[in-house]
Amino acid sequence: MDVGGTSVRAGVVDEQGALLDTTRVGTPSDEGALEDAISGVVEELRNRHDVAAAGLAVAGFVGTDRRTVMFAPHLAWRAAPVAERIAKRVGLPVTLEHDANAATLAEHRFGAARGAKVAALVAVGTGIGAGLLLDGEIYRGAHGVAPELGHLTVVRGGRPCPCGKYGCWERYCSGTALAATAIELLAKHPGRSTVLAREAAGDPGSVTGRRVAGAARDGDPIAQLAMTELSRWLGEGLALVADVFDPEVMVVAGGVSESSPLFLDEAREHYAAAITGSRHRPLARIRTAQLGDDAAIVGAATLAREAAAR
Numbered sequence: 001m002d003v004g005g006t007s008v009r010a011g012v013v014d015e016q017g018a019l020l021d022t023t024r025v026g027t028p029s030d031e032g033a034l035e036d037a038i039s040g041v042v043e044e045l046r047n048r049h050d051v052a053a054a055g056l057a058v059a060g061f062v063g064t065d066r067r068t069v070m071f072a073p074h075l076a077w078r079a080a081p082v083a084e085r086i087a088k089r090v091g092l093p094v095t096l097e098h099d100a101n102a103a104t105l106a107e108h109r110f111g112a113a114r115g116a117k118v119a120a121l122v123a124v125g126t127g128i129g130a131g132l133l134l135d136g137e138i139y140r141g142a143h144g145v146a147p148e149l150g151h152l153t154v155v156r157g158g159r160p161c162p163c164g165k166y167g168c169w170e171r172y173c174s175g176t177a178l179a180a181t182a183i184e185l186l187a188k189h190p191g192r193s194t195v196l197a198r199e200a201a202g203d204p205g206s207v208t209g210r211r212v213a214g215a216a217r218d219g220d221p222i223a224q225l226a227m228t229e230l231s232r233w234l235g236e237g238l239a240l241v242a243d244v245f246d247p248e249v250m251v252v253a254g255g256v257s258e259s260s261p262l263f264l265d266e267a268r269e270h271y272a273a274a275i276t277g278s279r280h281r282p283l284a285r286i287r288t289a290q291l292g293d294d295a296a297i298v299g300a301a302t303l304a305r306e307a308a309a310r
């Protein structure tokens with residue numbers, strides 16, 4: 001299951017990482033109702049398949065015991081023993097993992113980071129979600145909450161972030177950031193845009209990351225400038241990540257990665273220019289994710305299967 005702020009998505013996954021069946025339900029705001037909803041989707045899928053274990057991927061901090069959700073900004077759980085509660089309800093072994101970690105594991109077992117010993121995943125969507133694999137294992141840090149790559153400060157005193165800081169990487173490199181950059185550029189260069197300016201004049205809220213990517217594809221100069229900015233921030237941010245972890249491969253995932261032909265080659269150039277000693281070291285391959293939206297479900301199920309087999 002992938003337990004997010006808007007929906008609980010669930011799937012049945014086989015040993016090869018194939019998704020055999022899926023279902024989803026809206027995320028209730030109350031704790032008990034959320035756990036009811038989760039056991040509901042498990043029961044629904046068990047009616048159609050022989051299920052041996054259940055894995056939960058959660059958008060939030062998971063405790064070092066990996067049985068507890070410490071904090072999830074868009075979910076009701078606060079220091080809640082979620083794995084035990086769900087296991088009791090459904091009568092199956094239950095594992096718990098951070099959603100980006102689960103997605104990273106899935107890309108490692110079945111997708112773009114297959115076979116890599118050291119890999120990083122950067123999911124560029126509304127914000128940035130990130131996961132790290134060191135020696136083929138998910139790296140969770142000393143307290144279970146690593147890595148928060150999206151909140152690395154890339155511009156001191158820069159754009160405000162909902163996390164309370166300023167200038168976080170995800171404020172410059174995400175779908176949200178793409179829209180913010182386009183709106184700034186429209187104000188700076190009145191009359192240069194065709195498609196985007198018309199839309200923004202009608203309703204500024206309509207300028208979303210997705211729309212900017214679409215306008216860039218249609219040749220809108222301001223949208224293309226905003227994409228160029230995104231490529232730069234992505235490349236420079238990935239260089240920071242590579243300076244710390246020296247990965248073999250970095251996987252760019254998330255909603256924005258669907259537009260990767262518009263920015264990925266340019267991001268690779270910025271990455272190569274920004275990394276330390278680039279001419280004297282092998283550079284990590286930068287690849288787009290292969291499992292799309294399903295990666296967290298596949299990863300959670302794989303962790304559940306591996307834990308049950310132990």
Ligand SMILES: [Zn+2]
Nearest residue numbers: 151161163168
């Ligand atoms: Zn932040």
